Amino acid sequence: MKPYLYLLFALLLTACGSKPKAEDKKPAITVSIEPLRHFAEAIAGDRFRIVSLVPEGSSPETYDPTPQQMVALNQSRAFLRAGYIGYELTWTDKLKQNAPDVPFFNLSEGITLINETKEEAHAHHGGVEPHTWNSVRNAYTISANICQALCQIDPEHKEEYMTRFTRLGTSLKQTDEKILACLEKGEKSFLIYHPALSYFARDYGLTQISIEEGGKEPSPAQLKALINRCREQHVQVVFVQKEFDTRNAEMIAQELDVPIVTINPLSYRWEEEMLHVARALSEPAKQP
The missing domain is CATH 3.40.50.1980 (Nitrogenase molybdenum iron protein domain)
Incomplete structure (x- = not known):
């Protein structure tokens, strides 16, 4: 048997004989x-x-x-x-x-x-x-x-x-x-691309404004109305998620001169994410 075949055979034996991890x-x-x-x-x-x-x-x-x-x-x-x-x-x-x-x-x-x-x-x-x-x-x-x-x-x-x-x-x-301590002096309205914070907003008396319209990108007329509404509601932060297109959010944030904050509503680090949202609302000027 050739040397490389011996090595392959030995590796197979090792794999077959390896013990499963305790976690498994x-x-x-x-x-x-x-x-x-x-x-x-x-x-x-x-x-x-x-x-x-x-x-x-x-x-x-x-x-x-x-x-x-x-x-x-x-x-x-x-x-x-x-x-x-x-x-x-x-x-x-x-x-x-x-x-x-x-x-x-x-x-x-x-x-x-x-x-x-x-x-x-x-x-x-x-x-x-x-x-x-x-x-x-x-x-x-x-x-x-x-x-x-x-x-x-x-x-x-x-x-x-x-x-x-x-x-x-x-x-x-x-x-x-x-969260309550963060939101005590924070803004009460925010803009988000996909409305993933509806229950968060309900808990703390906030207004969530969504860029999506029926699951679709807004038309130019809808974008204009959205910007006007954000001004009326004194929106100071725009939330975006990695899995969605951020171009409209970036354009609106630039028009309003407010920061964009990336969030992950599907994160395993749930507590960290909830506090991240609250801090972004309480100190929007400090967000990158």
Whole structure:
């Protein structure tokens, strides 16, 4: 046998004999997006490996799960979904058929939803504003639903999950207090390309103005009206997201002479992102 064949054979033996990581041995729970992974990990601790279907940087409105993810979901102990995200509504029936023994949990249960009218719709499926997790108050309800789901599928460790949920609730209260402190002297209106902060705005009495019109780019006449409205509302900051075109936002920000701030409503670092939004509203002049 040639030397390079010996090496190849040895490498194959090593790969086959390698031990799986301890993390891989844990039972998995699948969540639909990264912010839910943040809450689920805080409550599950080391009991489960939390896996997100939509990787950070992808749009959950149009995402298609891969065949590998479909197989992995069938091996999960549960699927925790945000509730009304585009791909969830499109794929839920198929996912359930593929994983008939996996319980599905809607984490938006108990949340007072924002229903979009035809005039306000931004191409969200089902007419419901889906970004429920971008709110401290909603985050508490979402976390409570996660805790309940974990207690249901693993009742043996119920006390652990309840303890961690209580701890998370304390942290959420502290985050809410920090946001309130930031917004005490901040601006009450802001412009955003895609209306991902509707529940955040509702929590704190803010006005969210969206550049999108029915999920489409605004016309020149709509842009002019938008700029006038922003002036009337004293908008001091424009929020943009990496997954959307920023040209109109940049043009409006230049016209208004206000800063553009990039946010990530789908970030795993949920608390950091919520505080980032609050600070941008409280100190717009200091933003790059």
